[in-house]
Amino acid sequence: MLKRTNTGSSPADRLQTERIDLERFDEPVYVTRPYLPPFDEFVDGLKEMWGNHWLTNNGPVLKRYASLLGRHFGTDNVCLFNNGTLALQLGLQGMGISGEVITTPFTFVATTHALFWCKIRPVFVDIEPDYFTLDPEKVEAAITPWTSAILAVHVFGYPCRVKELADIARRHKLTLIYDAAHAFGVEVGGKSIAHYGDMSMFSFHATKLYHSMEGGMLVFRDAGLKQTFDYLRNFGFRNEVEVVMPGTNAKMMEMQALMGTLVLRHIGELTSKGQAIEAIYRERLADVPGIRIPPPLPPEIRYNYGYVPVEVDEADFGMSRDRLYEELRKLNVHARRYFYPLVPDFACYQNVQTRDPLTVARRVAERILTLPTYSGISAETVERICLYVGEIRARAGTRA
Numbered sequence: 001m002l003k004r005t006n007t008g009s010s011p012a013d014r015l016q017t018e019r020i021d022l023e024r025f026d027e028p029v030y031v032t033r034p035y036l037p038p039f040d041e042f043v044d045g046l047k048e049m050w051g052n053h054w055l056t057n058n059g060p061v062l063k064r065y066a067s068l069l070g071r072h073f074g075t076d077n078v079c080l081f082n083n084g085t086l087a088l089q090l091g092l093q094g095m096g097i098s099g100e101v102i103t104t105p106f107t108f109v110a111t112t113h114a115l116f117w118c119k120i121r122p123v124f125v126d127i128e129p130d131y132f133t134l135d136p137e138k139v140e141a142a143i144t145p146w147t148s149a150i151l152a153v154h155v156f157g158y159p160c161r162v163k164e165l166a167d168i169a170r171r172h173k174l175t176l177i178y179d180a181a182h183a184f185g186v187e188v189g190g191k192s193i194a195h196y197g198d199m200s201m202f203s204f205h206a207t208k209l210y211h212s213m214e215g216g217m218l219v220f221r222d223a224g225l226k227q228t229f230d231y232l233r234n235f236g237f238r239n240e241v242e243v244v245m246p247g248t249n250a251k252m253m254e255m256q257a258l259m260g261t262l263v264l265r266h267i268g269e270l271t272s273k274g275q276a277i278e279a280i281y282r283e284r285l286a287d288v289p290g291i292r293i294p295p296p297l298p299p300e301i302r303y304n305y306g307y308v309p310v311e312v313d314e315a316d317f318g319m320s321r322d323r324l325y326e327e328l329r330k331l332n333v334h335a336r337r338y339f340y341p342l343v344p345d346f347a348c349y350q351n352v353q354t355r356d357p358l359t360v361a362r363r364v365a366e367r368i369l370t371l372p373t374y375s376g377i378s379a380e381t382v383e384r385i386c387l388y389v390g391e392i393r394a395r396a397g398t399r400a
Contacts, residue, residue, distance in 0.1 A: 015281030020391045025332035026066045029381060033374040034206040034213075035270055037262035045258040056253040057234075063258035068264065073194050079218045079229040080100050080257070084181050086233075086250040086261040087216030088114040094228040095149075095175060096116050103140050104150040111153055111179050112343045123147070124344050125356045128205075131158035131294055131307075132364055132399050137241040139355060140168050149175035154183040154193060155339075156307040156370075157209075158294065162188060162196040169197075177201075184210040185271055187302035194219040196391070204260055208276065208307035210267055212260030215252050270375050274305030277373045277382055281308050284386035288393055290317025292367075303345065318396030321367050333385055338370045 036042075045061070052060060062080065070078050081087035092114060101115055105124040115122045125138035132155045139150060150169055152160045158179065169176035178196065179184075181203035186193040194200045199253035218229060228245075231238065236247035263270075285291045291310040299304050312321035319327075321337065328335050342365050344354050371385065 001361065009347050012215055013214060020387055022331055022388055022391060024330070025381075025384075028332050028334055029372050029377070029385070030334045031336040031338075031370055031372050032207045033376055034211055035263060035264060035266065035375045035390075037210075037259070037299050038263060039061070041262050042258065045262065046255075049189050049254050049258065052254075054254060056297060057252055058251070059254045059257075061254040061261070062252055062257040065212075068261060071107030073192055073219055075195070075219060077220045077223050077226060078134050079220075079233070079343040080240040080252040081216040081218070081233055081250045082252050082256070083214050084201055084205060085110040085114060086096070086248070087203075088179060088201040088220050089117050090229060090248070090250060090316045091177070091201055091218045091220070092118045092120065092149075094225055094232055095177075095199065097149045097175060097177075099146040099148045100144060101149045101151050101177075102134075102139050102147060104153050105344050105358055106155060106339050107179065107362060108181070108339060109341060109343055109346060110183075111151065115151065120148075120389070121146075121350070122352060124341075124352070124354045124358060126358050127155075127361045127364065128161070128358050129364070131297075132156065133158060133160040134165070135360070136164035136168060139165065142173075142356065143168075143172055143174070145280075147172070147174060149177055149178045152197075153180060153181075154186065155308050156294075157182040157186050157304050158297070159183070159186060159188050159196075159301055161195055162193075166196065175199075181205075182306055183206070183304065184208065184306075185267060185302075185304040189300050198222070199225075205255070209270055209304055210260075210263060212252070212256045212263065215256045215260060261292075271304050273375050274373060275303075277377060278308055280379060281310075281371060281373075281386060284383065285310065285389060286382045288317075288386075289316070290393065291389065305373070307338075308371045308373045310369055310371060311364065312369055313367065317393050319392075321369055323396075324389070324392060325369060327387075329389070331388055333372065333388070335372065336370050337368060340365045 001078050050372040053356045068266045070076050100121045100123050103125045106127050112122050123142050126135050128135045134152045176197040180200040183193045184202050201221040202217045204212040232247040233250040236245040236246045291312040311325055314320045
């Protein structure tokens with residue numbers, strides 16, 4: 001229960017002096033929490049697995065799941081992996097990408113790790129300020145004779161400027177690859193985000209809106225790549241006695257496929273719940289000085305509402321993003337600084353030369369905070385978080 005204290009007498013005084021007692025949440029409120037399907041449905045699936053005595057290596061549950069996803073995306077060109085990082089890494093390898101790849105500094109570090117493991121040099125360029133995706137003008141300016149591909153990220157599920165990037169890739173004969181880890185269910189112009197570019201990687205990690213406990217998927221344009229990806233994820237085996245390429249063990253197992261199958265049944269309600277949560281944040285934080293929420297997306301984009309990122313402007317809010325992050329943690333609200341630091345600021349990538357000053361990306365990385373959103377969070381909890389953010393700001397102004 002929220003408690004308010006008021007030390008003023010007139011309505012104007014009350015507007016200035018009403019305060020909310022900042023009571024710590026009894027249980028941690030994490031930035032995300034995995035959706036779990038009805039337990040009985042999962043148990044029924046486990047009974048099938050026990051009957052099959054088949055846990056991994058392209059079993060019947062996985063085959064059925066792959067077919068289900070193919071129908072969902074309207075293509076047979078899908079391949080499943082045990083996680084998104086290996087999916088992207090083997091996708092790059094299977095497509096023969098080499099030399100330099102233009103990519104974003106504002107992403108989870110696994111995007112860049114996949115390039116590193118394929119001995120590809122990342123070329124970091126800046127992002128656009130509204131939705132934090134690659135700035136096409138910066139991409140085109142960074143192209144050199146060694147550039148082989150563009151690796152763009154649909155950050156927080158916000159679609160990249162797909163038309164501009166496709167035009168650049170076409171004119172410069174570059175492969176266009178998307179890290180769509182956050183973008184399951186997103187559509188542009190009535191078409192799945194998976195059908196833009198030459199290949200898209202989706203992560204099914206438990207922190208995602210849609211998950212299979214852990215897992216990843218590639219959707220690709222060239223049907224001929226399917227066999228290559230199948231080889232690469234299973235040690236390069238063609239059959240029992242032939243190994244045709246140096247692959248690895250990146251197979252999805254039956255239990256992951258079972259979870260993914262069951263969660264897919266509920267993706268519509270998960271998206272609707274996320275939309276309702278975002279609407280509360282958008283309404284309640286709209287008038288808090290120093291808190292910026294990305295603008296509403298254009299009508300041709302169908303969003304999945306998997307994340308609620310905000311930017312904290314220290315001058316207007318009265319304290320830094322990091323200070324707000326700590327204040328919320330004291331109240332048992334575990335927001336996250338996605339993505340901070342920038343990838344090129346990690347020790348393992350500081351030797352990568354970056355010509356672009358990354359002005360927007362650095363500003364966003366210092367300000368970004370993602371707020372809790374998941375299917376099990378209540379509207380009351382979200383309202384309370386919003387009130388706390390406003391109260392923290394009010395108290396910061398009082399101290400100033």
